[in-house]
Amino acid sequence: MSGLGEKLRDSAVFNFSGAVTMVVDDSPFSRELTAEALRGFGVQIRYACSSAEEALDIIRDHPIDLLLVDCEMPGMDGCDMVRWVRTSGLEPNAYVPIIMTAGHVRRSKVGAVRDCGANYLITKPFSAASLLERLVWVARDNRPFLEAGDYKGPDRRRSKAKPLKDGERRSDMIARAKREAELGLSEDEAELEAVAAELEAQVAAMGRRY
Amino acid sequence: MVVIRQQRTSRLSSMINAPGGVSVGVAMAQAVANLEKLKPQGMAIITAQLAQLAALPDPQGPDERVKARAYGLSAGILDAAGPFQMDDLCAAASNLCDLLDASPEGQAFDWRIVSVHVQAMQLMQKLPAGEAGDSARGQVLSGLREVLKAKIQPAG
Numbered sequence: 001m002s003g004l005g006e007k008l009r010d011s012a013v014f015n016f017s018g019a020v021t022m023v024v025d026d027s028p029f030s031r032e033l034t035a036e037a038l039r040g041f042g043v044q045i046r047y048a049c050s051s052a053e054e055a056l057d058i059i060r061d062h063p064i065d066l067l068l069v070d071c072e073m074p075g076m077d078g079c080d081m082v083r084w085v086r087t088s089g090l091e092p093n094a095y096v097p098i099i100m101t102a103g104h105v106r107r108s109k110v111g112a113v114r115d116c117g118a119n120y121l122i123t124k125p126f127s128a129a130s131l132l133e134r135l136v137w138v139a140r141d142n143r144p145f146l147e148a149g150d151y152k153g154p155d156r157r158r159s160k161a162k163p164l165k166d167g168e169r170r171s172d173m174i175a176r177a178k179r180e181a182e183l184g185l186s187e188d189e190a191e192l193e194a195v196a197a198e199l200e201a202q203v204a205a206m207g208r209r210y
Numbered sequence: 211m212v213v214i215r216q217q218r219t220s221r222l223s224s225m226i227n228a229p230g231g232v233s234v235g236v237a238m239a240q241a242v243a244n245l246e247k248l249k250p251q252g253m254a255i256i257t258a259q260l261a262q263l264a265a266l267p268d269p270q271g272p273d274e275r276v277k278a279r280a281y282g283l284s285a286g287i288l289d290a291a292g293p294f295q296m297d298d299l300c301a302a303a304s305n306l307c308d309l310l311d312a313s314p315e316g317q318a319f320d321w322r323i324v325s326v327h328v329q330a331m332q333l334m335q336k337l338p339a340g341e342a343g344d345s346a347r348g349q350v351l352s353g354l355r356e357v358l359k360a361k362i363q364p365a366g
Contacts, residue, residue, distance in 0.1 A: 008234045009234060010233065010234050010235035010238075011233055011234070011235065012233065012234045013231050013232065013233050013234075014226050014227075014231050014232070014234070014237075015225060015226060015227070015228045015229070015230050015231025015232070016222070016225065016226065016231070017230065017231065017232075018225050018228070019221070019222055019225060027286065027289055029248075029251065029252070029255055029289070029290055030289045030290075032248060033245065033248060033252075033289075033292070033293055036241070036244035036245055036247070036248060037241045037244065037245055037293065038241075039240075039241075039244055040237055040238070040239075040240035040241025040242070040243070040244045040245075041232065041237045041240070041241055042231065042232045042237060042240075063221075065220070065221045065222045065225070066222050072285065092220075092221070095218045095220065096220065097220050097222050097223075103285040103286075103288040103289045103292070103307075104281075104284075104285045104288055104303075104304055104307035104308075104311070106311045107311055107312065108311075124288050124289060124292035124300065125288065125291060125292035125293065125296070125297060125300040126292055126293065127293060127295070128238055128241035128242050128245060128293065129238060131241075132234065132237060132238065132241070136226070138222070139220070139222045139223050139226045140223060140226070141220075141223075142217075142219070142223065144215045144216055144217045144218070145215070145216045145217075145218050146213060146214070146215055146216075147212075147213070147214040147216075148211055148212075148213040148214075149211050155215070
């Protein structure tokens, strides 16, 4: 249908009506906002949870097709929850597509967000259009799952950036590499040092503000 | 390091093309309409969070608890304003979150920064829609960004 960053065609049709969806957010209003946007997309929310602990009780026993988790929550936060899900060994939930949402990511949490194993991070403010775009992208995300050291989640590797030509600027390379990562073009398996997360690209954008 | 790769197909990916469903145009219209119904509640939450932020006392010294509270309220504004095309207000709230987050632990935070952000966000709420309001909001935001630049050293 579309790669990330490409506008979805109005006439394109998708079907998420059968998806068992869970939204986890400690803020009732944020939970409602996410749920209402999803309902507009034809996604029915089966489970709306106010804490990671409540969500995990359900995840232990019920298969989930789509998980949206807020990053910042009291008690077990979103990153810890995602890491728990990924390493739980639960079938099929350990491999469920996960979108993390965040109002603001603390600098101390950037690494945890990048490494927890979520498929995608959406930072607020997000529009209905951007949420739908990412939802479609996550549904089409066919990256293999990796277990490497402490990491378990979608393959974050992408090809090592090489200048297209002598005059290519670093910013162009970064933009191209980010674009490739967004499109899931991650095939340079030998280059472990080229590991660069999808999420890292996003948090790097945040980092540039400092 | 041992790397295990596993190709998985999610149920979500197999259902996206299932018969039925909804077009992007219809889905977007429905989602926007659903969110619009929540806008008054969102505005009330923003106003309340701003009032709570304004009421936080200047701790007059290092106080991580008050800083965390201010951060939470500011992040709450960002959450509530997010879907309603209030980009300037969101940017101001995010600016304050950045500043609070970057404040070293155990050091006093210059509380005038919180006050000026609250006043700026309250002003942004009152400014009219349209070009004149947008221009004024842009100026206010630009000032707040100067505070961020002055307080936080750029990386590299």
